[in-house]
Amino acid sequence: MPHMFDQHLDRNPANFAPLSPLGFLERTAEVYPDRPAIVHGELRQTWGQTYARCRQLASSLNRAGIAKNHTVAALLPNTPPMVEAHFGVPMAGAVLNAINTRLEPETIAFMLDHGEARAIIVDPEFTGTLAKALAWRKSAAPLLVLEVQDAVYGPAVQNLGGTDYDAFVAAGDAQHTWELPADEWDAIALNYTSGTTGNPKGVVYHHRGAATNAISNVLEWDMPKHAVYLWTLPMFHCNGWCFPWTVAARAGVNVCLRRVEAQAIFDAMRQHGVTHYCGAPIVHGMLVNAPDAMKAGVPAGIKAMVAGAAPPASMIEGMEKMGFDLTHVYGLTEVYGPATVCAKHGAWDDLDIGERARLNARQGVRYHLERDVRVLDPATLQPVPQDGETMGEIMFKGNIVMKGYLKNPKATDEAFAGGWFHSGDLAVQYPDGYIKIKDRSKDIIISGGENISSIEVEDVLYRHPAVLAAAVVARPDPKWGETPCAFVELKAGATLTPEDIVAHCKQHLAGFKVPRAVVFGELPKTSTGKIQKFELRKQAGSAEAIDV
Structure with missing residues (x-):
C-alpha cells in the first residue's frame, strides 16, 4: 500500500510549474516595467517594452509556422535582438541556436543544416558571411532570414532579400499568450562546441538547467537588483554564460557592446555606471594593460x-x-558555461599577492545549484585523494549539465558514462575540496616517462613581466618522446630571446619541465579568447630545439 505521503498528494497545475528562465522576464516586466532593460547606442528600452517585443517575436514566429522543438538560429553580436532572441525564441516553443559570428561560412552552413534551422536572425555586419554560408548548405529546407537594421553599425554588408527583423517583430501580437514548456526538460538552446577536429558537436540545453545556472550566477556574485551588466562576453558563447536570463531575474540593465575594445569598455563603464562584466583572460588583460589615462574616472568596485x-x-x-x-x-x-567557482575567503585578503594568486588560480568548488563536481579516477570513477597531488578527471553531475549531443548518441553515452559528465580536464583536489586543473587529457606532455603539466609551465611563463600570453604544447622528440614547446606573446615594446625564457623557467621548474623550444609571436585564439592549442601543436613539430 502506498505511504500516506504518496496518497492523494499528486503534482498538479496549482502546485507545480516547470522551471524556466522565461518567467524571470515576465515577473520583471510586471514589477519593474519602466526600469531600463537594454542600452545600445541611442536606444533606451525598458523591461515593459522588452517583454512586449519578445511576445511579438514569439507571436510572429508562431505565425510563420515555427513551434515547439524547431530551431531558430542567430548570427548576432551583443545587440538588442540577441537579448530578445533569448526570450522570444523559447517563448515560441522553439530552440535558440546562437552561432559564433567569427566562424567560417562552411562551419555555419553545417550548423544550420545539422540543427535543422527554420529561421535565422542576422546582423547587418554578418550578412556577407551568411550569404556564403547559405551557398554552402547541403539541405534544401527553406530558411526564413530575418535581417536586423542597426544604426550603430550602419548599412548591411549585403542585402539577402530577407524579412526586416523590426517589421517582423512589429507585426506580432504584444499580448501574445505564450506558455511555459510542458516539461522543464524541453530544449531551450543549442550550442555548438568548437571542436579541434571534425565537425562541431551540438550541445543541447534544457529550461531547468538554464534557470538554475542563471540563479547560480546571482547567488555566487551576490548580484543585486538593477545591476548594470556590460556585454563584453559574447552571447553566442554558452548563451553568454546564461547571463541574459540572470540579468532579467535581477531587473538589471543590458549594456550592449558590438566590439570588445578597451576604450569602448571604459567609456561604457563611465557612462552607464557598469557594475558587472565577464570575459576571458585576454579581455581582462587588455583592460589591465591599457594606458592609465584611459582608465580615469572608471567606477570603483566593478565586479569581473x-x-x-x-x-x-x-x-x-x-x-x-x-x-x-x-x-x-x-x-x-x-x-552551461560556469559551473564551479573559486569562492574567496576573507582571510585571503591578508595574504601577499603571490599566495592570493595561487589560491585564486584554482577552479574551486561547485556552483550553488550544481549537484556535484568531483575529481575522479576515470578508470574506476572513485574519488582521488584530496592531497593536491593525485590527478584525476573533473566530472559533473546535476541540473547544470546538458541534455546531450544532438544526433550523436555515441558521444553522449561516452560523455555520461558511469552517471557522471566527463569533462576531459585533468585536475587535483585539495584538502579544502577546491579543484585545480592541471591539464586537458590530450595536453599532458610525457617526456622520458615523466608527466609534465603544460599549465604548470604556462604559470611560470606568465610570471615573467614581459609575457602577455603563453601556451605550452608537446613537441615530438626522438630521445625523450615529447618535450615542452613554449609559444610566447610579448607585451608591446618588450624584447626577449628564447634563452631569456629558458633561464626564467629554470629558476622555477625542474630541468625536464623546462621548454626545449620557444616560439615568439601572436597566439591564435578563439572568438572567446581561448588559445587554440591544436593550432600550436601543428607548429610545434617544426620548432627548433634549444640545448638546455
Whole structure:
C-alpha cells in the first residue's frame, strides 16, 4: 500500500510549474516595467517594452509556422535582438541556436543544416558571411532570414532579400499568450562546441538547467537588483554564460557592446555606471594593460568574472589597482558555461599577492545549484585523494549539465558514462575540496616517462613581466618522446630571446619541465579568447630545439 505521503498528494497545475528562465522576464516586466532593460547606442528600452517585443517575436514566429522543438538560429553580436532572441525564441516553443559570428561560412552552413534551422536572425555586419554560408548548405529546407537594421553599425554588408527583423517583430501580437514548456526538460538552446577536429558537436540545453545556472550566477556574485551588466562576453558563447536570463531575474540593465575594445569598455563603464562584466583572460588583460589615462574616472568596485584560464598574479594585481573585484569560474559548453567557482575567503585578503594568486588560480568548488563536481579516477570513477597531488578527471553531475549531443548518441553515452559528465580536464583536489586543473587529457606532455603539466609551465611563463600570453604544447622528440614547446606573446615594446625564457623557467621548474623550444609571436585564439592549442601543436613539430 502506498505511504500516506504518496496518497492523494499528486503534482498538479496549482502546485507545480516547470522551471524556466522565461518567467524571470515576465515577473520583471510586471514589477519593474519602466526600469531600463537594454542600452545600445541611442536606444533606451525598458523591461515593459522588452517583454512586449519578445511576445511579438514569439507571436510572429508562431505565425510563420515555427513551434515547439524547431530551431531558430542567430548570427548576432551583443545587440538588442540577441537579448530578445533569448526570450522570444523559447517563448515560441522553439530552440535558440546562437552561432559564433567569427566562424567560417562552411562551419555555419553545417550548423544550420545539422540543427535543422527554420529561421535565422542576422546582423547587418554578418550578412556577407551568411550569404556564403547559405551557398554552402547541403539541405534544401527553406530558411526564413530575418535581417536586423542597426544604426550603430550602419548599412548591411549585403542585402539577402530577407524579412526586416523590426517589421517582423512589429507585426506580432504584444499580448501574445505564450506558455511555459510542458516539461522543464524541453530544449531551450543549442550550442555548438568548437571542436579541434571534425565537425562541431551540438550541445543541447534544457529550461531547468538554464534557470538554475542563471540563479547560480546571482547567488555566487551576490548580484543585486538593477545591476548594470556590460556585454563584453559574447552571447553566442554558452548563451553568454546564461547571463541574459540572470540579468532579467535581477531587473538589471543590458549594456550592449558590438566590439570588445578597451576604450569602448571604459567609456561604457563611465557612462552607464557598469557594475558587472565577464570575459576571458585576454579581455581582462587588455583592460589591465591599457594606458592609465584611459582608465580615469572608471567606477570603483566593478565586479569581473574570468574563465577560460586561471588568472595570473599580474592580472589579479592589476585588477585590484583598478578597484575591480575578480571572481574566477570554470566550466564548459556542456555545463552551461560556469559551473564551479573559486569562492574567496576573507582571510585571503591578508595574504601577499603571490599566495592570493595561487589560491585564486584554482577552479574551486561547485556552483550553488550544481549537484556535484568531483575529481575522479576515470578508470574506476572513485574519488582521488584530496592531497593536491593525485590527478584525476573533473566530472559533473546535476541540473547544470546538458541534455546531450544532438544526433550523436555515441558521444553522449561516452560523455555520461558511469552517471557522471566527463569533462576531459585533468585536475587535483585539495584538502579544502577546491579543484585545480592541471591539464586537458590530450595536453599532458610525457617526456622520458615523466608527466609534465603544460599549465604548470604556462604559470611560470606568465610570471615573467614581459609575457602577455603563453601556451605550452608537446613537441615530438626522438630521445625523450615529447618535450615542452613554449609559444610566447610579448607585451608591446618588450624584447626577449628564447634563452631569456629558458633561464626564467629554470629558476622555477625542474630541468625536464623546462621548454626545449620557444616560439615568439601572436597566439591564435578563439572568438572567446581561448588559445587554440591544436593550432600550436601543428607548429610545434617544426620548432627548433634549444640545448638546455
